[in-house]
Amino acid sequence: MSKEVVTGDEKEFMDEFLLESQYLTECKQLPLDVLDEDEFAVVEKCLNQEDLTDEELTFLKKVLYRYREAMKKLDVANSEENVETVRKHIKSEKELLALIDELEENYKLQMVYCLRNGEEVILDLIVKPLTDSQAISEMQTHANLFKELNTNERVVWSKVMQGQMVYTEEEKKLAEHIADKYEEQEYDMEHKTQGMREFLARQVEFENTSFKTYNQKLKFWNKIEVTTVIDLYQKVRKMLHIDEQKTEELFLNE
Structure with missing residues (x-):
């Protein structure tokens, strides 16, 4: 042929x-x-x-x-494709209340923590629920931090914050572009990291906690290395359902 x-x-x-x-x-x-x-x-x-x-x-x-x-x-273009989920239809108040009541007042969380000598330990943690005013405040803080980033840029920044490796010169340029754009905001990295520690001091404690005051807990989280703080902060936000979600994704008939 x-x-x-x-x-x-x-x-x-x-x-x-x-x-x-x-x-x-x-x-x-x-x-x-x-x-x-x-x-x-x-x-x-x-x-x-x-x-x-x-x-x-x-x-x-x-x-x-x-x-x-x-x-x-960097998984920008396809990073926010919908993951197939099973959603149950709720047609009465009692059904919804039954599902809500199934959740414990406090969320339990186990996390692996690596000590400086390489030894790994398991942390038994409790995530405390947010009050309504705390939830609104946390959502507003998140929106302010990222209001100048578009959807794709937020995804890349999140991946960079989680330590995802970038290899090529082009990938590095894209990551640096987003970092520069982020740093144009009034929140620098040190400020943001400290905000994460303060959030954990309010919302997370050990199952058998020795510390009773906020200052004691904040002093503890200030000693935890930054990558663990970032990972735990993101996990807890998801558990408490305060990650930003587009309004149009909530309303199926639009």
Whole structure:
């Protein structure tokens, strides 16, 4: 069977089509401040729908390929796809109250903690429920911290905060872009980390706690290394259902 040959006219038509569709869309999604001078120049021409030379088009394809791969590895594009869940339909107040009553007043949580000598221990913790005023305050704090980040950027920042490795230069640029954008806010990293420790001092204690006052508990959490604080903070927020959720995701008929 003879191999199909693509003519020059067909290739030119395909390049023009991609420039006006896929390449243009990808250029719009790309943070421009992560690009170097040559990359920015060719991306800007694509955004402005200017004619590109064959060399510029080839370079643009390479740029988009590199950043496309970086975005995939950071799991930006597909990170918030819905996970299939089973949702029970509640048609009476009694059904909902029965489900609520099944939950204990305090959540129990076990966590592995690694000591400096490499020994691992299991922490038996209790997560205390939030009052209504605390819940509103915590949700507002979360919104303020991340209000300047779009959905994809929040996902990447969360992954970076959890210590996910980034490998390529393009991935590093994307992570740095988000970090710079985050740091433009009035909350620096030290401030945010201290806020996490204060949150844990209010909401988390050991099953057989020795400390009764907030200051005693805060002094304890100040001694716990930062990565553990971050991981536990995120876990507890999810347990208490105070992670940000889009309103449109709550209302199924819209």
